Amino acid sequence: MAHSMRPDPYIPPSAGTGWKDTATRYALVPLRIFLGVTFIYAGLDKLTDSAFMSSSGQGSIGEQMQAVRDTSAIPALVDQALKSPVGFGYAIAIGELAVGLGTLIGLLARIAALGGALISLSLWLTVSWAVEPYYYGNDLAYMMAWLPLILAGASVWSMDALLSGRRTRF
Numbered sequence: 001m002a003h004s005m006r007p008d009p010y011i012p013p014s015a016g017t018g019w020k021d022t023a024t025r026y027a028l029v030p031l032r033i034f035l036g037v038t039f040i041y042a043g044l045d046k047l048t049d050s051a052f053m054s055s056s057g058q059g060s061i062g063e064q065m066q067a068v069r070d071t072s073a074i075p076a077l078v079d080q081a082l083k084s085p086v087g088f089g090y091a092i093a094i095g096e097l098a099v100g101l102g103t104l105i106g107l108l109a110r111i112a113a114l115g116g117a118l119i120s121l122s123l124w125l126t127v128s129w130a131v132e133p134y135y136y137g138n139d140l141a142y143m144m145a146w147l148p149l150i151l152a153g154a155s156v157w158s159m160d161a162l163l164s165g166r167r168t169r170f
Helices: 019-026 029-047 061-068 075-083 085-105 109-126 138-152 159-169
Strands: none
Touching: 029 085, 029 109, 029 138, 061 075, 061 085, 075 085, 075 109, 085 109, 109 138
């Protein structure tokens, strides 16, 4: 019995494909753009906000972590961040920037998406855990938004596709 196999998503579409195949191939591009731009903006916003990048004071990462410590799902995680709030702030900001860039240009897209999901998970378990009802907190929705990109990667308009195409030619 012959089984049909879906073509490799990194292979450019042939001229005979229909609009459904084309729509399927490009379906994750808007999600990549949204998440990539959002995480780049979030990282840059943190890196350029001097009030945020301090261990204490109004609007600081230290103050935010102190405020959520007792209501988070994992207070021990917040305690680790409170040992060096500025270092934690830089780690989150640089992580968001790297995830956003990787997602937007599609370089190591699955790894970038996994990083985005882990950042969103950590923020959900700490910062937005106590938000009621739960769907008012956006970190859980972001975490779920990363899952299709973890599973599918960036098949079109991406460095991954470009590099994959170059490997198959040689």
